Amino acid sequence: MRIPGSFIIxxxxxxxxxxxxxxxxxxxxxxxDRYRGKIIFTLEKCIGCAMCAINCPTNAIKMIPTDETKGxxxxxxxxDYCIFCGVCKEVCPKKAIDYSKEYALASTSKDEMIIVEGxxxxxxxxxx
Amino acid sequence: xxxIIWNLxxxxxxxxxxxxxxxxLFLEWLDRKVYARVQNRVGPLITGSKGILQPFADxxxxxxxxxxxPECADRWGFLFSPLTALTVAMMTVFFVPIVGYQxxxxxxxxxxxxxxxxxxxxxxxxxxxxxSVSRFSTxxxxxxxxxxxxxxxxxxxxxICAGVLAKSLSIAEIVYAxxxxxxxxxxVYLFPAFIIYLVSSLAKLERVPFDIPEAETELAAxxxxxxxxxxxxxxxxxxxxKALFVSxxxxxxxxxxxxxxxxAGLEPLCYLFWFIVxxxxxxxxxxxxxxxxxxFRIDQAVNLFWKTVLPASLIVFIYTSVLIYFIL
Amino acid sequence: MSNxxxxxxxxxxxxxxxxxxxEPINFMIRAEGEIVVDAQPRIGYVHRGIERLAMERTYLxxxxxxxxxxGICSAxxxxxxxxxxxxxLDMEIPPRGEYIRTLVWELERLHSHSLWLGVAGHExxxxxxxxxxxxxxxxxxxxxxxxxxxxxxxxxxxxxxVRYDVTDEMKNKILKAMDLLEKRFKxxxxxxxxxxxxxxxxxxxxxxxxxxxxxxxxxxxTLRASGVKADIRKDDPYGIYDEIPFEVISYDSCDLAARVFxxxxxxxxxxxxxxxxxxxxxxxxVYKRAPIRIPQGxxxxxxxxPRGELMYYIxxxxxxxxxxRVKIRTPTLANILSIGEMLKGSxxxxxxxxxxxxxxxxxxxxxxxxxxxxxxxxEIWTDEKFRDYSRKWYKKNLKWVVEERWKK
Numbered sequence: 001m002r003i004p005g006s007f008i009i010x011x012x013x014x015x016x017x018x019x020x021x022x023x024x025x026x027x028x029x030x031x032x033d034r035y036r037g038k039i040i041f042t043l044e045k046c047i048g049c050a051m052c053a054i055n056c057p058t059n060a061i062k063m064i065p066t067d068e069t070k071g072x073x074x075x076x077x078x079x080d081y082c083i084f085c086g087v088c089k090e091v092c093p094k095k096a097i098d099y100s101k102e103y104a105l106a107s108t109s110k111d112e113m114i115i116v117e118g119x120x121x122x123x124x125x126x127x128x
Numbered sequence: 129x130x131x132i133i134w135n136l137x138x139x140x141x142x143x144x145x146x147x148x149x150x151x152x153l154f155l156e157w158l159d160r161k162v163y164a165r166v167q168n169r170v171g172p173l174i175t176g177s178k179g180i181l182q183p184f185a186d187x188x189x190x191x192x193x194x195x196x197x198p199e200c201a202d203r204w205g206f207l208f209s210p211l212t213a214l215t216v217a218m219m220t221v222f223f224v225p226i227v228g229y230q231x232x233x234x235x236x237x238x239x240x241x242x243x244x245x246x247x248x249x250x251x252x253x254x255x256x257x258x259x260s261v262s263r264f265s266t267x268x269x270x271x272x273x274x275x276x277x278x279x280x281x282x283x284x285x286x287x288i289c290a291g292v293l294a295k296s297l298s299i300a301e302i303v304y305a306x307x308x309x310x311x312x313x314x315x316v317y318l319f320p321a322f323i324i325y326l327v328s329s330l331a332k333l334e335r336v337p338f339d340i341p342e343a344e345t346e347l348a349a350x351x352x353x354x355x356x357x358x359x360x361x362x363x364x365x366x367x368x369x370k371a372l373f374v375s376x377x378x379x380x381x382x383x384x385x386x387x388x389x390x391x392a393g394l395e396p397l398c399y400l401f402w403f404i405v406x407x408x409x410x411x412x413x414x415x416x417x418x419x420x421x422x423x424f425r426i427d428q429a430v431n432l433f434w435k436t437v438l439p440a441s442l443i444v445f446i447y448t449s450v451l452i453y454f455i456l
Numbered sequence: 457m458s459n460x461x462x463x464x465x466x467x468x469x470x471x472x473x474x475x476x477x478x479e480p481i482n483f484m485i486r487a488e489g490e491i492v493v494d495a496q497p498r499i500g501y502v503h504r505g506i507e508r509l510a511m512e513r514t515y516l517x518x519x520x521x522x523x524x525x526x527g528i529c530s531a532x533x534x535x536x537x538x539x540x541x542x543x544x545l546d547m548e549i550p551p552r553g554e555y556i557r558t559l560v561w562e563l564e565r566l567h568s569h570s571l572w573l574g575v576a577g578h579e580x581x582x583x584x585x586x587x588x589x590x591x592x593x594x595x596x597x598x599x600x601x602x603x604x605x606x607x608x609x610x611x612x613x614x615x616x617x618v619r620y621d622v623t624d625e626m627k628n629k630i631l632k633a634m635d636l637l638e639k640r641f642k643x644x645x646x647x648x649x650x651x652x653x654x655x656x657x658x659x660x661x662x663x664x665x666x667x668x669x670x671x672x673x674x675x676x677x678t679l680r681a682s683g684v685k686a687d688i689r690k691d692d693p694y695g696i697y698d699e700i701p702f703e704v705i706s707y708d709s710c711d712l713a714a715r716v717f718x719x720x721x722x723x724x725x726x727x728x729x730x731x732x733x734x735x736x737x738x739x740x741x742v743y744k745r746a747p748i749r750i751p752q753g754x755x756x757x758x759x760x761x762p763r764g765e766l767m768y769y770i771x772x773x774x775x776x777x778x779x780x781r782v783k784i785r786t787p788t789l790a791n792i793l794s795i796g797e798m799l800k801g802s803x804x805x806x807x808x809x810x811x812x813x814x815x816x817x818x819x820x821x822x823x824x825x826x827x828x829x830x831x832x833x834x835e836i837w838t839d840e841k842f843r844d845y846s847r848k849w850y851k852k853n854l855k856w857v858v859e860e861r862w863k864k
Contacts, residue, residue, distance in 0.1 A: 006647040007420050007584060014168045015416070020591050021170045034605035034620065057513070057520040085520050085611050090619070167587035263468050267490075267804070336581055337653055340805075422653040423581025425805045426490070 031101050036084045038102040039077050039115055045096035048073050052088035052097065061088065076116040079105065143226040143400075148218065151404075152368040153183040155375070155411050162415035183368075187361055195357035198260060205259035210355065210362035213252045217369040220246050223299060224376035225385050226403050227396040230300035239297045243284055246332075246373065249366075250276040253341070256363075257351030268350025271426050272334075272341035278433035279331035279338075285441040286325040289448040290314050290381040299377075303385035313384035317451065320444045322382050324437060329374045330414065331429070333367070337421035338429055371411065379406035464488055468804075472501050476579060476808035479818035483795075483811070487804050495799040495807075497792055503822040510782040515541060515615060515750060518779065523609050525784065526820040528571060530609050531564045532761035533784075538613045539694065540757040540768045544750050545615075553617035553742045554696050559733050560603070560612050561759075562726045566637070567596040568762035569719045569726075572815050573644075576716065579809045580657045585644070592640050595633045602626060617743035627734050634727050645720050658713040662798045662810040665710060672793045676764025677722070678814045680706040681714035688760040700729050712813050748777060763787040763815050786820040 022029060031037070052075055053061040060081035063073040089097045107113065138144055157172060157180055164171030172179025197206060222232045223242045235241060250272065257269025291297045293314055294305035306313055315322050331338040342350035352363055379385065386403035424432065465488045472480035480501035486494045506525055510518045523534040535557055542549060570593040577585030597607045604610035604620055612618055648654055664674070669682040679686055687704040689697040705721040707714035752774030759766045764787025771781040791814040798810050 002650060002652045004651060004653045005420050006651045010588075010643075010647075011166045011416065011420050011584070015162070015165045017168075019165065019170045020168045023170070023173070032602045032605070034603075035601070036605045055516060057517040083520065083609075084606070086605070086619070087516070087520075167584050168591060169587060263466055336583075339581070419584045421582070422577075422585075422651070422657055424653065425657065425803060427803075428656050 031103060035101050035103070036086050036099045038100050038105060039079065039082070039088075040098045040100050041075070041077065041115060042096045042098075043074065045094045046074055047094055049093065050075070051091045051093065055087050055091050057085060057087065058083055076114060078114055080110070080113040139222075139232060144222070144232065145218065147226075148221050148369060148372060149365065152365070152372040153187065154180070155372055155407065156183040156368050158408060159371070159411055159415040159418075162412050163419050166416060166419035187365065190361035190364065191358055193357045195359065196354075198262065198354050200261040201354065202259045202261075205255065206354075207359075209252060209256040209259060210359040210366070213249060213256070214362045214366045214369070216245060216249050216252065217366040217373065220249075220373045221369060221376065224373060225299060225303055225380050226376070227386065227399045229303050229385070229387070234298065234300050237297045238299055239287060239291055239302075242299070242377070243287065246370075247276075247280065249370065250280075253351055256355075260351075260354035262354050264349075264353045265351050268341050268353070272351055274426055274430060275331060275334075275338065275340055278430045279328045279437075282324050282433065282437045282441040283328035283332065285445050286321040286328065287377075287381060289318055289321045289445055292445075292448050292452055293317060295452070299380055303380055303387065306384045307387045313382060315382045318382065318444070318448065320440070321448070322378075324441050324444065325378060325382065326410075326413065326417070327437060329378070330417065331433070333371055333374060333414070335414065335418050337424050339423060340426050340429060371414075372407070375407040375410040375414075376403070378410050379403065383409075465493060470807060470811075476811070477818075478575070479816070481816070481818045483799070483807075485799070485804075485807065490804045492799050492802055492804060492807065495796050497796060499792065499818070500822055502819045504819075507782055507784065510779060512778060514777045515779065518782065519614060520611065522782075522784075523611065526786075526817050527608050528568050528817060529564065529761045529763065529766070529820070531560045531612060532759055532766055534611075534613045535561060536757050536759040536766055536768045537770075537782075538615050539759070540755045540770045541615050541750065542746070543755040543757060544753050544770060544772055545746060547616070547744070547746065549617045550741050550744055551696075551738045552621075552740045553744075555733050555737055556618045556620075556622060556742060557613060558696055558700075559622070559730060560600075560610065560618075562729050562733070563596060563600060563603075565726045565762045566723060566730075567593055567600070568815075569723050570596070570641075572719060572812075573716070575812055576809065579812045580654065582654060585648075589644070592637060595637060599630055599633055602629065614743070616746035617741075619743070621742050622734075622737065627737075630734060631731065634730060638724065638727050641720065641723055645717070648716070648720075655713065657806070657809065658711070658716060659709075660711050661806050662712045662802060662813055663710050664794055664798050668797055669710075669794065672797065673790050674764075674794045674814075675787045675790045676761075676815075677715055677718045678764070678791050678794060680704070681718045682710045683708045688758050688765050692758060694757070694759070700732055702729050712809060715813050750774070750777075750779075761787055763817060764790065786817070788814070788817050788821040791816075792821070 048063070050063050050073065053059075053063050058081050060078045060083075061075045062078070063075050065073050084099075086099070089095075089099065140146065160182075161171040161179070172182035175181040175185050197203070220242055223234070223238050225231045253272045254269045254276075257265040257272065288297075290302055293310075294302040296302065296305070302314075310317075330336075334341055342352060352360065355363060383406045386399040386406070388398070388402035390398035390402075465486050468485045468487055470476070470483040470485055472482050482498040482501070484496045484498070485492055506521065510521055513521060519534055519537060522537045523530045525533050570589045574586040574589040574593070577583070577589065600610060601607050603622065603626065604612050612620060664678070664682050666682045666684060669679050670684065674682070675686075683706060685704050685706045688694075689702075690704055702725050705718050705725065707718055750772045752772060754769065754771045756767065756769045759768075766787055767785040769781075769783040769785075770779050773780045795811060795814060798813075799807060802810060
């Protein structure tokens, strides 16, 4: 009969070595380069073509005219509907959308869930 | 009069109820930390420094949760099972020597009496599963009963071997014999009996590989499944106190009790220190072995105990008798 | 199934909520003591209506919807969908795109099999194996995050190719990680085949004979552990699978231990395939632009997901830019009937490990089909028929609903 306990050497080795856990709130890790975090939108490059809003899989982008842009429509991003897929960055012809590496995005107020350049009045609460 | 007050204080505070509760929760922390390190992770970390207060936090959280009783369950049985289980568990710890050669209670044949009282706990487990009328708890209670039949005989035989070597069945005299007659802890003469004692105590405490009665993935907590809130807190405390009893008894019978080199005059403190060191060692061993095996099925566990461990313990008993009568 | 059962049997619901199950599914088990006599599965607790949602979205948006059918085999779903649409369009994607698509499929097979090994360890009470294999799975997740930017639901495929490219530095990191994984898993395989507590729970448990497996249409490693060498990658090659050298693994013992070792050996085969792909990557673009209008037609594609054979059917009417019908047949749906067979005659303690042995992915599985019990006929209901039925039911039972369900 075989004696149980084949994992005993590995168990002893792990008992005296450093644990494999990253202690998250005390040590933070940097995500890799292609990570898609919070959206960074550059207002000056945008031409109002609305390709991002047409192609977004969850319809999280809405085109509205704001005061600053004087009538032409610019996109606003709702990132409680966003799935961070990366399609808007791919289809934008002027490369006005980019992603940062910020991943701690949970918040308790709906106002922080909307990314818009300029003032925030006349902004509807949900995108559709 | 003074003596009555002194006795009452030592039963309630030290080394009685309060010390036993706090120390057993500390032992649970060590067990969880060793188990986690074997699996290459951290274990309790944040409450208290290095997570020492985590078992206390768990106990207090359970005390504050809602207490639900199922409709079909027997009212008085359901209420009194956790209380009686805790009482029985605490009573067994009073016999274990903590500061000195004898425990709080010491009788001439107290080895057998303490084993009998710890057996009562198992019957209470079966009743607890039976009183909470639920399919999972009934199956858990049946499995607890089967496992109890399997491990109890090797447990008692390995303890009696230590008694045979000391020519007495009183725990105080066994500790005295190890330190003053043989000058060597019994684990040197009785190493196989110590191994059998450890294996049976894994089954007694319902730890992996023998945590069949409360298998989490199969039965969703077995015989404890309908208890919640304060009653579950009492059951968990009773399980921790059982761990303290098993390790204290093992330290007393095989490792020489709480006696060690001491500074004259400060004897109770030094004996307490040696008690803590030896029980920490046994609990760390149990926690280490917890992480190395998979769980047995109930028929495989019963087969293992009746076909392998029981004959081994009989052989060890015969060997001890030969040792004491012909050689020593 | 009637409610009166003999006196010495009890009815145990391995219900929608249970610590052994990761996703809700119900088995009504009739047990006599510790032996299981009969088991009936009931599904449908996680139905999300994905096929209906796909009918309202354009082809590009459906690619992201379909990826979220399952969290573990998400690249397989998205890749198969893109393959089917490319077949409707009758276009070939550039070779570098094919190689990278296959690379992500094999990396996903690695992560899925090590996840399953940990879950199997947890079901038999061996939590240490669970922690060790999930620690090693983190290496694969880090590689996938480096390649595509996300740990699950990668979004690597699109119609016409792949979205991200593999650089040389990534290639070196992947090859180094493969060496480390191979060493660790060889170690686990050796130790698992020697440990008697583990083997005692796995050998001769959950037997599924070869003829029964073929009759009940089992797929994937469940079928290959019963001695049948069936694998879509060899039987019906798609993509570049006719160029890569690999072998189909099968074991003959038809029990749970065979399923464990089939998956561990497939792990090693996937590592070999990844090394071959990385060393033979052709140059060129990874993506070719696809037309927006899909011509009229229907197409079916099959793929070997980590759990078995996955099938997609897409019908397009040529006029609008959303699909007319998308039908998904996932491997777990084909394996559910085998569980009922395997559970008969086994111990009650073995029920969780047998259910986990087919690697169930219940959220992939739920689709609705109506079967008339007395005639035995099956039919698919359309939208209007469903709404009609619900209106009639509420009209008839409104009083009961208001009193019983809403009275609290």
